[in-house]
Amino acid sequence: MGAIGLLGVAWLVTRGLGFDDTRTYRVGYRHVPPFLRTGPAGPSGFAVDMLSDAARRRRMRIQWIQIEGSVQAAFAKGSIDLFPRVIVGVEPLSSVKTTEPWMQLQFALVAPADFPVQPPRPGLRIAHEDTPGLGPFVSRSVPGSVAVPRP
Numbered sequence: 001m002g003a004i005g006l007l008g009v010a011w012l013v014t015r016g017l018g019f020d021d022t023r024t025y026r027v028g029y030r031h032v033p034p035f036l037r038t039g040p041a042g043p044s045g046f047a048v049d050m051l052s053d054a055a056r057r058r059r060m061r062i063q064w065i066q067i068e069g070s071v072q073a074a075f076a077k078g079s080i081d082l083f084p085r086v087i088v089g090v091e092p093l094s095s096v097k098t099t100e101p102w103m104q105l106q107f108a109l110v111a112p113a114d115f116p117v118q119p120p121r122p123g124l125r126i127a128h129e130d131t132p133g134l135g136p137f138v139s140r141s142v143p144g145s146v147a148v149p150r151p
Helices: 009-015 046-057 071-077 134-141
Strands: 002-005 024-029 061-066 086-088 103-105 125-129 146-150
Touching (some): 024 046, 134 146
Parallel strands (some): 125 146
Antiparallel strands (some): 002 086
């Protein structure tokens, strides 16, 4: 359904090419569990662990910067240099460079073989994480549904 992409970071960090080892890169994050979580101790989650470990191995200095709003707006303001997680096709990314997705996920409903699965009915309410652009993506994916953002 969606692909999770790393905006230039996976290639940059794992290959050790194209980065300035004299600077600290500002990596944006926001609460999008389970990949990125916010908390009193700063960011956590799979993307944080992966990027922090890769940066440490390459001796690349990073600083985590919590952002509000869209990834593209944070780049436009110059508040971040990198962002480790986007859902390709959901968030508009016209003014930034992206890599090929480094991980892809697909989700499906699983039920017993005799469960009466029916096609979605008009007005079906579908809860989704409150990520900019995800509501319209859900509505396009299940025509006639009502996307309901949840924190």
